[in-house]
Amino acid sequence: MTERPVIARSSLLPAASLSGNDGGHFKYPSKDDCPARDQHTQMPRDYRAWHEKAREMRDTHRQVRCPVCGYWAIWTPKAAE
Numbered sequence: 397m398t399e400r401p402v403i404a405r406s407s408l409l410p411a412a413s414l415s416g417n418d419g420g421h422f423k424y425p426s427k428d429d430c431p432a433r434d435q436h437t438q439m440p441r442d443y444r445a446w447h448e449k450a451r452e453m454r455d456t457h458r459q460v461r462c463p464v465c466g467y468w469a470i471w472t473p474k475a476a477e
């Protein structure tokens with residue numbers, strides 16, 4: 397095994413660094429602090445596993461913002477639209 401890449405966890409970033417793309421600011425430092433986090437789609441915490449899962453789901457799901465925290469934390473099936 398060679399050395400592992402350092403994985404930046406988004407929960408460690410200040411909320412301000414995440415607010416640029418969406419034009420708004422987030423009310424919570426991380427989506428795990430959202431009071432409605434039970435409604436978030438459960439995704440793997442591991443960086444690579446998350447991206448793998450996201451790639452799978454992209455074909456069948458649409459990522460939408462949580463109305464409470466504003467994070468793109470909810471995946472809805474495309475068929476449901």
Ligand SMILES: [Zn+2]
Pocket residue numbers: 427430431432433436462463464465466467469
């Ligand atoms: Zn939320």
